[in-house]
Amino acid sequence: MTAALLEWAVLTAQFLLVAAMGCAAFRLLRGPRAQDRVLALDTLYIIAAMLLLVFGIRTGSPHYFEAALLITLLGFVATAALSKFLMRGEVIE
Amino acid sequence: MTHAAELPAWAALSVAVLLLLGAGMALVGAVGLLRLRSFYERVHAPALGTTLGIGCVLVASMLFFSLVQTRFVLHEVLIAVLVVITTPVTLMLLTRAALNRDRIEGNEAVPPPPRSRR
Amino acid sequence: MRRVLPHPLLALFLLVAWLLLVESVSPGAVLLGSVVAACGSWALASLAPPRARLRRLAVVPGLLLDVLVEVMRSNVAVARIIMRPADRGARRSGFVRIPLDMRAPYGLASLACILTATPGTVWVDYDSAEGTMLLHVLDLVDEAEWARIVKERWERRLMEIFE
Numbered sequence: 001m002t003a004a005l006l007e008w009a010v011l012t013a014q015f016l017l018v019a020a021m022g023c024a025a026f027r028l029l030r031g032p033r034a035q036d037r038v039l040a041l042d043t044l045y046i047i048a049a050m051l052l053l054v055f056g057i058r059t060g061s062p063h064y065f066e067a068a069l070l071i072t073l074l075g076f077v078a079t080a081a082l083s084k085f086l087m088r089g090e091v092i093e
Numbered sequence: 094m095t096h097a098a099e100l101p102a103w104a105a106l107s108v109a110v111l112l113l114l115g116a117g118m119a120l121v122g123a124v125g126l127l128r129l130r131s132f133y134e135r136v137h138a139p140a141l142g143t144t145l146g147i148g149c150v151l152v153a154s155m156l157f158f159s160l161v162q163t164r165f166v167l168h169e170v171l172i173a174v175l176v177v178i179t180t181p182v183t184l185m186l187l188t189r190a191a192l193n194r195d196r197i198e199g200n201e202a203v204p205p206p207p208r209s210r211r
Numbered sequence: 212m213r214r215v216l217p218h219p220l221l222a223l224f225l226l227v228a229w230l231l232l233v234e235s236v237s238p239g240a241v242l243l244g245s246v247v248a249a250c251g252s253w254a255l256a257s258l259a260p261p262r263a264r265l266r267r268l269a270v271v272p273g274l275l276l277d278v279l280v281e282v283m284r285s286n287v288a289v290a291r292i293i294m295r296p297a298d299r300g301a302r303r304s305g306f307v308r309i310p311l312d313m314r315a316p317y318g319l320a321s322l323a324c325i326l327t328a329t330p331g332t333v334w335v336d337y338d339s340a341e342g343t344m345l346l347h348v349l350d351l352v353d354e355a356e357w358a359r360i361v362k363e364r365w366e367r368r369l370m371e372i373f374e
Contacts, residue, residue, distance in 0.1 A: 002105035009109030016116035023123035035191040043139040047119050050150045057157050076179035083186035125293035134304050137349045140330035145286045168231045181327035188335050204306045
């Protein structure tokens with residue numbers, strides 16, 4: 001009973017997160033401006049980390065945690081670099 | 094999900110509720126990314142996913158693995174600390190970059206820079 | 212002490228992070244973690260960041276609790292704004308310039324993080340010459356009300372901690 005409840009919740013959460021990724025991906029493709037795309041990319045990174053954590057619960061394997069940690073780190077570096085690029089047109093001044 | 098069979102009912106229920114709440118908040122944030130009208134409004138939307146959204150999922154993950162492995166699994170705290178420190182920085186950088194671009198283009202809707210920097 | 216370990220707080224944080232990552236408190240893990248923490252602390256010292264002066268640490272737990280409550284509350288508020296039908300209600304969003312009394316750099320950084328982490332408000336800019344900050348608010352009802360909220364709810368207590 002509890003396993004069935006949890007399995008249903010994990011599946012629903014995955015569906016919700018994939019739908020959220022769809023929304024963010026739409027904004028990423030649509031724009032209209034570069035800052036919108038960067039914002040959508042940042043959102044995608046966070047949702048991807050959440051999806052990995054939910055995957056970890058689903059499989060019961062703790063290794064997905066490390067992937068989620070790396071994705072959040074990469075997301076920060078990527079967004080910071082892209083914002084810097086938007087600000088001045090170059091990453092390193 | 095055979096490994097979850099030994100979980101007590103209260104734990105399974107709270108993990109399920111936390112997961113659904115977290116994923117739901119992330120979805121609402123992403124919908125906000127679509128629905129809000131200008132960039133400066135949209136910049137508020139992902140904050141839902143980065144605060145309550147990922148927070149709920151992390152607590153659910155901590156609770157689940159602590160009970161399944163019958164020991165304290167706390168390393169999710171690292172992701173929480175990382176997200177808490179980094180998201181304000183990226184949002185601020187991005188908003189400032191957008192403001193800078195709008196000012197250069199002479200967009201009327203954004204406030205002018207302070208007098209000392211004109 | 213300062214020469215051996217220039218930033219004890221950062222070193223402690225690094226050690227705890229290391230122990231969480233390897234998930235053990237065995238002597239080997241603690242030893243390796245201490246080496247990593249010491250290296251990180253020396254690396255930061257060579258960057259020479261301005262030194263933080265912390266006073267009145269007793270205020271910190273209450274402040275963190277208030278931040279948590281405020282984040283929850285504004286999560287619900289922003290979610291309602293997003294899900295509201297588009298044609299209803301004239302919601303206005305916009306920029307507010309708020310004069311600040313606080314000058315301590317770490318206090319300002321903390322204020323920026325608190326305001327940006329709270330859904331519905333984003334710290335945009337700070338002008339050190341005039342001592343004003345620019346805030347973007349999603350649901351802007353009254354400019355003066357926001358200035359009052361920022362000053363009374365956060366700035367006063369951050370000044371107690373950092374100045």
